[in-house]
Amino acid sequence: MARTAGRPPRSKAEILEFRSKIGKHALEIYRTEGFGAVSMRRLAREVGCAPMTIYAHFEGKTDILRYLWADVLTDMSHDIEKKLKSVVVPSERLQTAAQTFIAYWIDHPDHFRLVFMSNDVTRADVSTFVMDDNTLAHVxxxxxxxxxxxxxxxxxxxxxxxxxSGMIGIAFCMITIPDYPWADATLMTKQLLTSIIT
Amino acid sequence: MARTAGRPPRSKAEILEFRSKIGKHALEIYRTEGFGAVSMRRLAREVGCAPMTIYAHFEGKTDILRYLWADVLTDMSHDIEKKLKSVVVPSERLQTAAQTFIAYWIDHPDHFRLVFMSNDVTRADVSTFVMDDNTLAHVxxxxxxxxxxxxxxxxxxxxxxxxxSGMIGIAFCMITIPDYPWADATLMTKQLLTSIIT
DNA sequence: CATTAATATAGAACGCGTACCAATTATTAT
DNA sequence: ATAATAATTGGTACGCGTTCTATATTAATG
Known part of the structure; x- marks a missing residue:
């Protein structure tokens, strides 16, 4: 199969390497200086490439932010696993997991926004959240x-x-509508769970 | 009561008038050209004032967008009221209201983003959602x-x-995570309701 | 009238995401 | 070497939200 002349497309490995390099730097910036400090221009500066080069590897900023999700999600998972260690009764395990899940987001609202709300309202057509295997594992x-x-x-x-969706809804509401005097999150979670296990 | 010399502060009425004028234009632009077309610069251009003047009356863009909420919320309310007219049994009324509520957001995802997600991730400290009397009425x-x-x-x-929060969560998830094969929204709403009325 | 304080304005600036384009640079087949 | 193709670069550009500064304008008091 005679390939046409010219420089060949990037190999799969090269693409992944560049993407993960960008992701690594994004994570670094995010960890040390917070979400607002992560920008395309700065990312390019720190990685050492032109800003436009990034667009050859990523669809846009949201595509990059997905690399930060894994970090947050495993962090949350560790919280749940830690709590589950001392619980054996199935119904209590479910209860504990749900409570810890919600508590994590309420305790880390910026992480919640990063994972669930880091989209551009003007670019509503683009799918924000893409389920990868890692995310699916939590489900x-x-x-x-x-x-x-x-x-x-x-x-x-x-x-x-x-x-x-109910748990995310509780976290979402308490984070984005803090002025409203929501009922206790623990009680709401319990209430929600009664519907699931009946 | 000797007031100090100089131009007096704007009267309460003047402030309200200017704010509602901006809100009116924002609504106009939003209705005809969608959310992305609403910008501070354009708003100033159409209203006929300097861009900076707006900042004397509004905290920022999010503060302006709140004026669009009422429009969306009453629209949704009308949907619910219309459906409720032919339902008399209390449990069915609750069911109908909930289903219509969720259906409205799923059918108008851009409205959902406008009301619940029109905040800047970088300005996470500022409270996004402020409950006014109108919003409270729906609750x-x-x-x-x-x-x-x-x-x-x-x-x-x-x-x-x-x-x-459960209903908002269902809508939120189905809108922002469309790639995941969510269970039927109607069934989830029913499931959610079982916990509420038991 | 002049003074004084509140407000409005113009203009520049910053950094942002993103788009476009012309000019390389790198890598391959001929 | 040469030609062809992919990738990257630099630069320019647009509009955005937002901040700042300096300058007018307005409307009250003295």
Whole structure:
């Protein structure tokens, strides 16, 4: 298969390497100086390339920010796993996981905004959130926790999705509408869980 | 009461008038050309004042966008009221209201982003959402609907807040994470409601 | 009238995300 | 070497939200 002349496209490995290099620097900036400090121009400056070169590897800024999600999500996961260690009863495990999940976002509202709200309102057509395997694992964890409480239930997926969107909703509301006197998050989570396990 | 010399501060009425004038133009632009077209510079151009003058009356862009919320919220309210006309059973009324609420946001994702996500991630410290009387009325509507289903229940506030944050969560997730194969929104809403009315 | 304080204005500036383009530079097949 | 193709670069540009400064304008008091 005679390839045409000219410089060949970047190899898969080269693409990944560049992307992860950018992601690494973005994470560094984000960790030390916060979210607002992460900008395309600065990223290019620190990596040592022209600002426009980044656009050859990423769709845009949101595409870069996805590299920060993994960091936050594993951080949250560790919180949950730590709490789950001392809990054995299935229903209590589900309860603990849900409470820890919500508490994490409320305690780290900037992380929540980064993961769930780091999109441009003007670019609403572009899909913000892309589920990768890592993210999906967190969903599956809750799925398993529910299954352990309701072994013979077959609506597990629907219940899982309801729980997850409900938990995210509680965190979302308490973070973005802090002026409203929301009921206690723990109680709301409990209330939400009653619908899932009945 | 000897006032100091000099030009007196703007009267309350003047302030309100200017603010509502800006809001009116913002709404006009938003309606005809969408959210992305609303900008401070253009707003100033159309209103006929210097861009900086706006900053004397508004904290920033988010402060202006709040004027668009009322429009969206009453639009949604009308949807719910229309649907509720033919429903009399309290539990069905609650069900209908909830389903319509969620359907509205899913059908108008740009409105959802405008109301709930029109904040700057970099300015996370500033409270995005400010509850005014109009917004509060919608909360109270759900509160009443729940009370009608559970007349002797005293946890109505907590249940209301759980329902509202849960509904917003469902809409939020389905809008911002469209790639994930969410369970049917109607079923999730039903599932969510089971916790509220038990 | 003059003084004085509140307000409005113009203009420049900063950094931002993003787009476009012409000029390289790198790498391959011929 | 040469030609062809991909990748990168630099520069320019647009509009954005926002801040700053200096200068007018306004409307009250003395």
């Amino acid at each position: 599956l964890m809750f799925s398993d926790l529910i299954r352990n409480v309701l072994p013979q239930e077959h609506d597990v997926k629907m219940r899982t999705d309801t729980l997850i | 109270l509507m759900f509160s009443d609907l729940i009370r009608n289903v559970l007349p002797q229940e005293h946890d109505v506030k907590m249940r209301t807040d759980t329902l509202i």
